Amino acid sequence: MFKTGYEILNQYEALKKTYDYILGKKKEIKDFQAKTNYKSVTFIGCGSSYCLCKSAEVSYKLRSGMPANSIAAGDLLVNFPAYKKLLENTLLIAPSRSGSTSEVVLSVEMAKAELGVPCISIAAKQETKLGEIADLSIEIPWAFDESVCQTRTVTNLYLADLLLIGIMLDDTSLVEELEQAIKAGEEHINRTREIAREVVDNEEWQKVVVLADAEIAGIAEEGALAFNEICQLPSNYYHILDVRHGPMVLINGKTLALVGCSPDNESYQKDLIKDLKAKGAVVVTVSARDASFWDSDYNVEIPRYKNFAVNGVPFILVPQLLSYFKALKAGVNPDEPTGLDPWIKL
Incomplete structure (x- = not known):
């Protein structure tokens, strides 16, 4: 490994x-x-x-x-x-x-x-x-x-x-x-690992958009960066509804859309997911709901926390595993991305 x-x-x-x-x-x-x-x-x-x-x-x-x-x-x-x-x-x-x-x-x-x-x-x-x-x-x-x-x-x-x-x-x-969230970690890893393998093995995607809001927006942006670094595919982060304001034109059948869903105002998010699928994207949701609620292609279900920031802990595992398995499938060494140093010294 x-x-x-x-x-x-x-x-x-x-x-x-x-x-x-x-x-x-x-x-x-x-x-x-x-x-x-x-x-x-x-x-x-x-x-x-x-x-x-x-x-x-x-x-x-x-x-x-x-x-x-x-x-x-x-x-x-x-x-x-x-x-x-x-x-x-x-x-x-x-x-x-x-x-x-x-x-x-x-x-x-x-x-x-x-x-x-x-x-x-x-x-x-x-x-x-x-x-x-x-x-x-x-x-x-x-x-x-x-x-x-x-x-x-x-x-x-x-x-x-x-x-x-x-x-x-x-x-x-x-x-x-x-x-x-830490105590739920082992179960979450086992469940997410299987779903991530399915998404990589069964779907053909060559670019990624990661969508999330509020307190998990920053760590979701890090999730987009993981796809750049680990499997070396183009990826971008946007706020959930903001993806309609320009980036939607680039979403197509080669796009994986990873959505860190919010527990509030879910109808707006469901409509957005419908729009993403209409453009041909493979949609993976991370939420306390199941896939049938969102009508997403895949869903990583996590516990419902009162503090939305806690969702960031289980959320970040999803892009990490997706990008890792994608790198393995593509024959990319995830440990040594070309041109990237672990930290910078000026």
Whole structure:
């Protein structure tokens, strides 16, 4: 088995460790929060981590009512003067696989030197440069992916972001439901693996659109990136109804549409799925409903959570497995995508 496959299928073991570790740091997190003055939270990252920052931004804003932002670390590094006003009195949160990505490290150093802002780092390695300069360092080395493409690391960083938000905002419901999602992991992997194999073996698709909204939009965008990296097919992310505003013209019989369905206003989503199928797309839904409700071609059923952000944990497994099995079928090595480095050093 390729490293990528192993890391995808073993991610829930790491998720359990991450959950226990971060809950064990609850007092340290709360003590840090109590002594830190900030009026907003800013999440920064690169690539996959930046996608997760987008989800974290929405989760924090919706749950706290406070301002929150997400910025690509490379954008911040190049355009720091333009962002200085936004960064005043903010708390930086920087998720990173390596803790060594130059854009992230240099941006944090600049923000601390010029504005004195505090920083929480989350890294899948120990004793990193990012951890050294952060005011609070969270280290989850069991989540580190040896493969170039991030899978297990992505899910664990997403979990870490949400646990941090849950602890900071005293959102016990979010924290408890994240634990439930982890406990459901083995069954979810077994069910999703079979469905993903069917989609790859029985359908011919050569491009992908990933659709999702709200708190899972960012991790859904990471799902689209997984298809680029792992099976090296063109893929794009859009908000669910936004796909009608231009991208629909490119959807055809060679398109796989992966939809992370929302529990609200389902009729609008059902109409959209009908439109996608009319264009010839193979539609895979991920939801607490079954395939017959959506009239989708395939459905990965997940538990119904009160906190929609929790759906992101089981959702991301679906594009990871689909892209992995597609790579195997196409004879593509998922561990070594041409021209891609595991992290960037400038």
